[in-house]
Amino acid sequence: MIDIDGSLHSGSGTIVRQAVAYAALTGQPVRVRNARARRRQPGLRAQHVRAVQAIRDLVGGSLDGAEVGSRSFEFWPGAAEPAGRYAWDIGTAGSATMLALSVLPVLAFRGQGAEAEIRGGLFQDFAPSVFHLQHVLVPMLAQMGLAAQIEMIRPGYVPAGEGVIRLAVPPAARPLRPLVPRRGQAPARVWGISLASHLDDRHVAARMAAAARRVLDAAGISAQIEERSDSTAAQAGAAFALFADFIGGTRLGADRAGAPHRPAERIGARVARQLLQEVDSRATIDRYASDQIIPFASLTDGTSTLRVPFITEHAETAGWLASLFLRAEVRAAGHALVVHGQDARYQRMDSRGEDDPPARAVSRLR
Numbered sequence: 001m002i003d004i005d006g007s008l009h010s011g012s013g014t015i016v017r018q019a020v021a022y023a024a025l026t027g028q029p030v031r032v033r034n035a036r037a038r039r040r041q042p043g044l045r046a047q048h049v050r051a052v053q054a055i056r057d058l059v060g061g062s063l064d065g066a067e068v069g070s071r072s073f074e075f076w077p078g079a080a081e082p083a084g085r086y087a088w089d090i091g092t093a094g095s096a097t098m099l100a101l102s103v104l105p106v107l108a109f110r111g112q113g114a115e116a117e118i119r120g121g122l123f124q125d126f127a128p129s130v131f132h133l134q135h136v137l138v139p140m141l142a143q144m145g146l147a148a149q150i151e152m153i154r155p156g157y158v159p160a161g162e163g164v165i166r167l168a169v170p171p172a173a174r175p176l177r178p179l180v181p182r183r184g185q186a187p188a189r190v191w192g193i194s195l196a197s198h199l200d201d202r203h204v205a206a207r208m209a210a211a212a213r214r215v216l217d218a219a220g221i222s223a224q225i226e227e228r229s230d231s232t233a234a235q236a237g238a239a240f241a242l243f244a245d246f247i248g249g250t251r252l253g254a255d256r257a258g259a260p261h262r263p264a265e266r267i268g269a270r271v272a273r274q275l276l277q278e279v280d281s282r283a284t285i286d287r288y289a290s291d292q293i294i295p296f297a298s299l300t301d302g303t304s305t306l307r308v309p310f311i312t313e314h315a316e317t318a319g320w321l322a323s324l325f326l327r328a329e330v331r332a333a334g335h336a337l338v339v340h341g342q343d344a345r346y347q348r349m350d351s352r353g354e355d356d357p358p359a360r361a362v363s364r365l366r
Helices: 013-026 046-059 096-110 130-144 204-218 264-280 313-326
Strands: 002-005 030-033 062-064 073-076 084-089 114-120 149-154 163-169 189-197 224-230 237-245 251-257 303-307 329-333 336-340
Touching (some): 013 046, 013 096, 046 084, 130 251, 189 264
Parallel strands (some): 189 224
Antiparallel strands (some): 062 073
């Protein structure tokens, strides 16, 4: 059994979700202790429990100790191959997109083709928005040979939640292709989505978009921003996202969720400034996607070479876990993120012999 100290690196729910997903992929049982030790409320929250339960159900495994508030638990993977349709409801405004990220590699590399409907929060701080998954992560995975699809059925905001997404994942190509995106200095296209639910009278979608355009116009960039009005969400809420497309396969994203006492103008301007930072850094992958892509890059048979705005704690965490479970070599420093994949689909780790080399830790380029 692999023992994971959840207080290391980011000390976040990323460790919980990715450790269990890797365990399901490799057939190795895992113990996670000190779960989310560095968060304001340590221990598992509802969204983490639902994520590990979903992975357990997909592979026919078993869990011990995974309850809301738990700081340690154990997971034993089974041999089932996911197929058909699944439905998971977090029951709170906890991140449905994080749950989707948790099960996606399991469905891709162990599944026979599956769809899942996931209910929870779709737009909130400290979690990827469904717009980012749809328009940044999914296209990158398609470049690598994984044709996943994510569809938003209904928006969901804090505190009510009740958002709905639909995830469809066919078996991944064998093996995945490494990701080596290129880009020119200036984006070929900048575009965005401005979403507001039950807020037509306050013109929130238009105000977010106008504020973003002012910032981008000052930088000499024009943007096509779609303004969406929604009346299906369980509560009023808003979300704003911008994307920059480059010739060569790079797409960078930035986004922000609405919140009480967070003016629409501040949201639009902040997202625009963040996107400009990503563009000016000459990154080929944005700060959010840099950790999300590591599990998939680790499952290629080659080397993914990426330029990031900076190395995040979540990227360091993802590299550490990929090295531990998959024997991938992840090197990160400055603006460089290099992942030497091991195509672990073909080498179940539970069959590793005693004389096999130990997993390599994430290292920093010098």
